[in-house]
Amino acid sequence: MTSPRRWALPALLLTVVLTGTSTAGAVGSQTAQARASVTGAASETADSAHPAAPSATLQSAAFTAEDSCSRLPIDARAQVPNAVTACVSLDRAPGKASTTILKQAAAAAPPADEPAGSGTDPEFEPEGDDPEPPPPSCALTNPGQWSWSRTGGMCLNGAKVTYTLYDKSGKALGTGLIEVNSTLATSYKSLDLNETITAKLVRVTGDVKSLVVKMQVSCGAGCTTKTKQPWFGSTPMTPGGVKTGKTKYSGDAFAANTTRSSFQTSYKMYVMMPGATPVDPSASWSSPANSKVRCDKEQPRLRGCVIPTDDLPVLTYSRSHPKHGIVVPIYEEIMRRRGTDILHAVNQDKAKTNRDATCKPFTSLYPGQKNADTCDEFPMASTKEGGQNGDLCAELTPQIAANGVWSAPATWPDRPTSRKETCLRLHVTGRVNYSAGGVLGSLRKFQRLVDGDPFRIEFTA
Incomplete structure (x- = not known):
């Protein structure tokens, strides 16, 4: 991996024009047309920064x-x-x-x-x-x-x-x-x-x-x-x-x-x-x-x-979430490429192995600044589908420009995306990373997801 050059013009995985401001919360302001460009199909969902758990x-x-x-x-x-x-x-x-x-x-x-x-793993111990x-x-x-x-x-x-x-x-x-x-x-x-x-x-x-x-x-x-x-x-x-x-x-x-x-x-x-x-x-x-x-x-x-049933627990990610909404459109695109909405939980030991496989080594864009740049892997390390070799994943840095344009450029100019990858290695702040992991952590906690349990993932506005 080469040394970081943050201001080089990279190849884009996808770009969505937003009407919001240059914050992660702006993701929720995208139009149905913009959503279609991310997922390949427009869907009608309820707007909510913190969507309620499914029935x-x-x-x-x-x-x-x-x-x-x-x-x-x-x-x-x-x-x-x-x-x-x-x-x-x-x-x-x-x-x-x-x-x-x-x-x-x-x-x-x-x-x-x-x-x-706290040093805890949010996918297992949400706060x-x-x-x-x-x-x-x-x-x-x-x-x-x-x-x-x-x-x-x-x-x-x-x-x-x-x-x-x-x-x-x-x-x-x-x-x-x-x-x-x-x-x-x-x-x-x-x-x-x-x-x-x-x-x-x-x-x-x-x-x-x-x-x-x-x-x-x-x-x-x-x-x-x-x-x-x-x-x-x-x-x-x-x-x-x-x-x-x-x-x-x-x-x-x-x-x-x-x-x-x-x-x-x-x-x-x-x-x-x-x-x-x-x-x-x-x-x-x-x-x-x-x-x-x-x-x-x-x-x-x-x-x-x-009491497990055939009705699977549902993990919901909102594009308008004020903390992790900025990564949701990319998650959505990867799941579309995978052709399924089902993931499977693994235990904490397997999750650590998976995370290391995807995120090590990881070159920070801001070395020496704690939580300024962290590796967010998707599918999540705490799923059976996680743990893919990081060299085979798209390595991207999601961002929103001052003019409201959301993009997920390749982090390194000499490693552009093929637009066919089915896994991600994202450069995001610790705040974004912990928040996104905590959503799965809460589902795992409330629904008692154990090793091998399937669950569905869905995306809302």
Whole structure:
């Protein structure tokens, strides 16, 4: 690499005429025609300096469980002498048990700021006051449905459980209808999972006047059940009566030499006439197999849990962002050349190897001036697609002239761009570099992106 000659007239990768001033924020003022010259296709997007995080996708599946019948215990038959058998059945939710897609508002992640000498990697440890993801909500689900999203937890809404007493001829003597709801909350910064379970005796008929309802929970390998029963005692429930309580799990049971675990939660319900002693569960069920909770300890400081889905997390870059907007049009062009909007996360060790491959050696335009010129690699070092040999990447210095003309000239006149490169090595200030990396860092943090996780990248005005 030759010594820097900043004022030589270089070959341009692309030039966009802007109507804004000569700052990074001017990038957001470009017209649709200018956007088309960068990406090869104009797109309609909402203007926002700090775009909100995309909606969390709420997925759902029909509730299913195991029915059971058992001989009525002698101590309960004193109340209903003719009764000999008790059965518990589950009302099946209408429709198929396939996944449907609903929408739930998600919290916006704040933009990352200057590293202030912290020495952290913004793609793994973004700074700033980070808001909690939205709490789980069952408001949009149908009765008898499970619902879940990656960061919004998992809910069971309105599952119907029917208790029926039969005589020896199989005639029904009475029934009780119980409605079950549960809400399981995950956290991006804790391995603890807290759940609220509610059972309501909706109505009774015939010889069934009241019922005793108990619950017990558990979870699979990789998980520890901390609180197994949401409520205690054998007080009978009468119509309209409600039992509610909390259970707790922890995704901390990592197997040897592993850094993550995936598991389902399981439930047993005991329904009986007053005075009876529970022997076997009356009904049992588990959370859906395609909504396993995944907990990990792969981030530098935080351990946490999510429920991965096929709906990929979205990394959003805004061209009008006041700090890193100046590099977004070039990112966009490179992704257009790559022919995909999907990238894959890697761990911190791989990210360091990738960054060294792209950014070492790196000749600063302002040697001796800290953060005046840094290497911004794209695709990012913390993705599987990063880590390309820096000699094969376009080495550019994005800038905005006083007349509002945005350009990304080749940094060195003897190394012009071929306009076919699919990776970048940009000369930008530490402020720009940290801010751009922090956007991915926030996504990685909130969405618990681990090694191999795919995510989408999109660009807005």
